[in-house]
Amino acid sequence: MMKKPLHEQLQLSITEINELLLNIIQSDNELQQPSLLYSSVERLILAGGKRLRPIMALVGGRFGDPSREHLAWKAAGLLEYLHMASLVHDDIIDKSPMRRGEQTLHEATDINIAVHTGNYMIARALEWSSSDDSIEEEFFMGTELAALITELCVGEYDQLQHRFDFNITLDQYLEKTKKKTALLMGASMSAGAKAAGASEGVTKRLYEFGEALGIAFQIQDDLLDITSDTKQLGKPAASDLRSGNITLPYIYALEDESIKPLLLELHSEASDEQFNQAIMAVTQSDAIERSRKLAEKYMLKAKGIIDKFANHPAQHDLEVLVAYFLKS
Amino acid sequence: MGKKLLRDTLGLLNELIHKQTNIELDANDRSVQELADMIGSYSMTYSRKMTVLSCCMLISVGIRKHSNLMHVEDNERLTRSILDGDYLIGLIYRVAISRKEHKILTKINPIYKRIQLQSLEGKAGDNMMIELKQEIKDYLEKHSA
Numbered sequence: 001m002m003k004k005p006l007h008e009q010l011q012l013s014i015t016e017i018n019e020l021l022l023n024i025i026q027s028d029n030e031l032q033q034p035s036l037l038y039s040s041v042e043r044l045i046l047a048g049g050k051r052l053r054p055i056m057a058l059v060g061g062r063f064g065d066p067s068r069e070h071l072a073w074k075a076a077g078l079l080e081y082l083h084m085a086s087l088v089h090d091d092i093i094d095k096s097p098m099r100r101g102e103q104t105l106h107e108a109t110d111i112n113i114a115v116h117t118g119n120y121m122i123a124r125a126l127e128w129s130s131s132d133d134s135i136e137e138e139f140f141m142g143t144e145l146a147a148l149i150t151e152l153c154v155g156e157y158d159q160l161q162h163r164f165d166f167n168i169t170l171d172q173y174l175e176k177t178k179k180k181t182a183l184l185m186g187a188s189m190s191a192g193a194k195a196a197g198a199s200e201g202v203t204k205r206l207y208e209f210g211e212a213l214g215i216a217f218q219i220q221d222d223l224l225d226i227t228s229d230t231k232q233l234g235k236p237a238a239s240d241l242r243s244g245n246i247t248l249p250y251i252y253a254l255e256d257e258s259i260k261p262l263l264l265e266l267h268s269e270a271s272d273e274q275f276n277q278a279i280m281a282v283t284q285s286d287a288i289e290r291s292r293k294l295a296e297k298y299m300l301k302a303k304g305i306i307d308k309f310a311n312h313p314a315q316h317d318l319e320v321l322v323a324y325f326l327k328s
Numbered sequence: 329m330g331k332k333l334l335r336d337t338l339g340l341l342n343e344l345i346h347k348q349t350n351i352e353l354d355a356n357d358r359s360v361q362e363l364a365d366m367i368g369s370y371s372m373t374y375s376r377k378m379t380v381l382s383c384c385m386l387i388s389v390g391i392r393k394h395s396n397l398m399h400v401e402d403n404e405r406l407t408r409s410i411l412d413g414d415y416l417i418g419l420i421y422r423v424a425i426s427r428k429e430h431k432i433l434t435k436i437n438p439i440y441k442r443i444q445l446q447s448l449e450g451k452a453g454d455n456m457m458i459e460l461k462q463e464i465k466d467y468l469e470k471h472s473a
Contacts, residue, residue: 015456030441030445031445036448037445037448086414089410089414092406092409092410093406093407093410093411095403110398111397111398111406112396112397112447113448115397115410115413116447116448117444117448119394119413119417119440119444120441120444120445121446122417123437123440124441126433126437127437127438127441130434138424140430142448143421143430143433144421144425146418146421147359147418147421147422147425148418149414149415149417149418149421150415150418150419150422152347152348152414152418153349153411153414153415153418154348154349156411157346157348157411157415158348160407160411161348175416200391204461239445258380275415291366303413307443
C-alpha cells in the first residue's frame with residue numbers, strides 16, 4: 001500500500017500551507033495585483049515543492065504552547081519564503097534553466113527581475129511576519145531568521161571557492177552542507193518551537209534534530225543528482241560535478257586510485273565525454289553506498305535525539321519525519 | 329565627529345564581514361558621510377551610533393551590489409555581486425540583533441522592500457538615500473535620549 005504523503009501523516013494540509021504562502025503576497029497593499037512581480041511569486045508558490053521547512057516549523061511548534069500555534073505558522077511562512085528566495089538566486093548563480101520541470105524565474109523573465117523578486121520576497125515575508133499587534137516578539141523572531149542569510153551565503157561562497165577543487169576534505173564538505181542546507185532545517189524546527197514558547201533546552205535539541213536531518217537530506221540530494229536521469233530530476237543529470245561542485249560521492253570516489261585520474265582531469269572546459277566517463281565510474285563504485293551509509297549515520301543521530309523527547313505527545317511526529325527522510 | 333564615526337564604523341564592519349566573502353567596504357560615498365554627520369549629532373551612546381550607521385552603510389552597498397546585473401557578462405562577477413548583496417543585507421539583521429538595535433529594522437526593512445518594488449517597476453533608486461535619511465532621522469528622534 002502506498003504510504004500517505006508526509007503532510008498527511010503529520011495531519012497538516014498542503015493546501016493550507018500554500019494558502020498561507022499566497023496570503024503573504026495577497027495581503028501586501030504596496031504590491032500591484034496583477035503585476036509581473038505578483039505572478040512571478042505566485043508561479044514560484046504554485047510550482048509546488050515538498051514544503052519541508054514549513055512542515056518542520058509546524059512540527060517544532062507542537063513542542064510549545066498550543067495557544068501560540070499561530071506564531072509557529074508565521075515562522076513556517078517566513079522560512080519557506082527565505083528558502084524560495086534563496087533558490088531563485090541560486091538558480092541564477094548555477095545557471096539552472098529548469099527547476100521542478102519548469103523554467104527557472106531568471107529564464108522566464110531576466111536576471112534583474114529574478115534578483116529583485118528574491119529580495120522582495122524576503123523583505124515582504126519579514127514585514128508580514130510582524131504585521132499583527134504583538135509586533136515586537138514576532139519581528140525579533142523574523143529578524144533572527146533573516147540574519148541566517150549571512151550563513152547561507154558563506155556556504156555559497158565556500159562552494160564557489162572550491163569549484164573543481166578535488167582536494168576538498170570530508171570536514172569541509174560537511175561544514176558547507178551545514179551552512180547551505182542543514183542550518184535552515186535546524187532553524188525551521190527551532191524557530192517553530194521558539195515561536196510557540198518551547199523552553200530553550202527543547203528548542204536547542206530540536207535544532208540539532210533538524211540539522212542532522214538536513215545533512216542526511218543534502219547527502220541524499222547529492223546522491224540523487226548523480227544517480228538519477230535528466231527526466232527524473234527536471235534538470236541536467238550530475239549537474240553538481242559539471243558545475244564543479246564536488247559533493248560527497250566524488251570525495252569518496254577520489255579515494256579509489258582507478259577513478260581518481262578521471263576526476264582530476266575535469267575542469268570547467270572539460271568535454272561531455274570526460275564528464276560522462278567520470279560519472280559512470282563513480283556511479284559504479286562503492287562511493288554511492290558509502291555516501292548512503294553516512295546519510296544513515298546522521299539519520300541515526302536524529303533518532304537518538306528523538307529518545308530525549310520520550311512520552312512527549314509530539315515525539316511520534318519526529319519519528320514520522322525521520323521515516324520520511326529515510327525513504328527519500 | 330562624523331568622520332571619526334564613519335571611520336570607526338567602517339572598521340567595525342570590515343571586522344564583522346566574513347573573510348571568505350572578500351568584501352571590503354570603503355567610505356567614499358558622500359551620502360553615507362552625510363548620514364554619519366546626522367547620526368553623530370544625536371544624543372546616544374557612541375556604540376549605538378555605530379550600529380545605526382552600520383545598518384545604513386550595509387543597505388546602501390547591498391542595494392548597489394544588486395543594481396544593473398543585466399550587463400554583467402562575466403559569470404564569476406555576477407555570482408559575486410548576487411552573493412555580496414545577499415550577504416550584506418543579511419548582515420544588517422545580524423548586526424542589529426547582536427548589538428540590540430533591532431527596532432531600527434522596522435525602518436530599514438520597509439525601505440528595502442520599496443526599493444525592490446521600484447526596481448521591478450524600472451524606476452531607478454535615486455531617492456533611496458534621501459528616503460533612508462528621512463527614516464533614520466525619524467528613528468533617531470524617537471530612540472535617542
